[in-house]
Amino acid sequence: MSTTTATRRPSREPRPGRGRRPSPGRRAFQVINVVVLGGFALICLIPFLNIIGSSLATPGELTRRAFVIIPETFTLDAYRYVLSTPTVARAMGVSAFVTIVGTFVSLLLTSLMAYGLSKRYLRGRRTINFLVVFTMLFSGGMIPTFIVVKELGLIDSLWSLILPVAINAFNLVIMRSFFQAIPDSLEEAARIDGCSDLGVFVRIVLPLSLASIATIGLFYAVSYWNTYQSAILYINSSEKWPVQILLRQIVIVATGLNADANAVDVVPPAQSIKMAVIVVATLPMLILYPFIQKYFVKGALVGSVKG
């Protein structure tokens, strides 16, 4: 939905009135400002470039050169090795499953509940809203949640990565405000034409809010792909590890791939394997990022603007 609080504000060109006749002082400020911002952007970017560059470099170059961003000779050895091990592929599969199924479940539950709560005439709405917001301020915490998940028999099931985090209260509140922005008259018209509550939701509200649902879906997808805490709490068997757990095992604990050491004949040095695994685990986000960034900004704003 584009008519949200955040986007209703008229977008402004950079102030035309300021600095019509730039004095030397202002010019200097502009230059310094650009340098500072450029430096900041570089600090954000360089770790990624360093890891990607090093993962493509030969072992010899890695030991010879201190800081690799663009390797002199490219090699895919580390990737060939990483992708030849069943471990990485399996973990990527687990993460993909959790991301796809989880996003679907979360969107379904969140949008249904958000729509119901967006109706001012729904009795008990205030109480439910309060109970939802309260969970953002206080929670049972790690141990009681762990016990509940255990008692439900979800330990070591991939559902334990999805169900305990199926609805994010923050996303729910954002989506509720999306739905509230839809004019009531549209729904009334549909109702006069004989639509039921569910019919209005499916035929009128959902098609109108596809963009915002996609935004929230992306929020969920990112958090499912990045799932880590749930996995170390609830997943025991290594064949059900999502990629984040495997990444920690390989890079920080420095085990995990050892079991597959005989997968290929030549084992590249540990350093480039680590980097290649980091890149493989990051790649889905990196590829999606340019497309989803603007939706994210929109979503983040709706939550932060009151009204």
Place this chain on the structure above:
Amino acid sequence: MPMLTPSAPSSASAVPAAGPADAVPPGLAKDLDQRRKGSANPLWKHRALYLMILPGIAYFLVFKYLPMGGLVIAFQNYLPFLGFTGSEWVGLDHFVRLFSEDTFFLLLRNTLVISALMLLFAFPMPIVLALLLNEVRTKVLKKTVQTIVYLPHFMSWVIIVSIFYVMLSIDGGSINNLIVAAGGEPVRFLTDPDWLRPMYVFQEIWRATGWGTIVYLAAITSVDEQLYEAAELDGAGRLRQTWHITLPAIRPAIIIMLILSIGDIMELGFEHMFLVMNSLNREVAEIFDTYVYTAGIQNGQLSYASAVGLFKGLVGLVLVMLANRLAKKFGEEGVY
């Protein structure tokens, strides 16, 4: 799906008096209902809406409020096979133990020191960056910088800590390579307790600063252009315009973010610290969030760990409410 089980009985209670109207199509049923009773029972009239929010309510009850109730084990010696009801009650024993142990002061110190560093260094960064971005005239440049600095926000802590782990490592990490190339001694960033806090705060800044600007940039765009023009006529330079117009305009946003940060003083988050913690830096790294895991999951002291978690959560709740109250007292809007 096991999740559906608990919702089954409540679905029956939310739809009372499912009478003969069940047989007719929903739209018609509503009409009939209204005609029969005049104004229909609102619960029945909006039964579809209630059915729609039901799975969500079930989620919050099972995965949010059931664990909250489960906090009673903080006052028990909880044993899984005895359950919530069968375990022995011990009153405040776990809390007494927590407060009388040296660990408590270690945890409190570590948590508060890092929180203070975060408030001091990480909190102002997005404000500064937003102000700088606001001064950029070239649209393409601004967009490019924004796109780049938002990126780390989408990376998991595992990825971020892994990237820095490889870069900071003592054998062959790029940063240590550079230090050695410049004639220095390699630095044990990853294991030296003195480096833990700077590293932690730097990684937090690295990840969150760009994304944090969004709120402030939005607040800045709502400033009335005429204010700047008037200030310019009065001879105010850029710095004074920023100080007297832009900063006051984003003050509500700053206050709200500050309230939220203060509420999180006790809750730094589990994942990041857990990932950078190791046996060599544990003494400065262990915070309440990680200690709950260490005591509860690794050492199996479920009740004691719950008590630690409850203490942390209650202090957090009180802090948020205090900060909110304070903000309102000073004429700000507050969050809740």
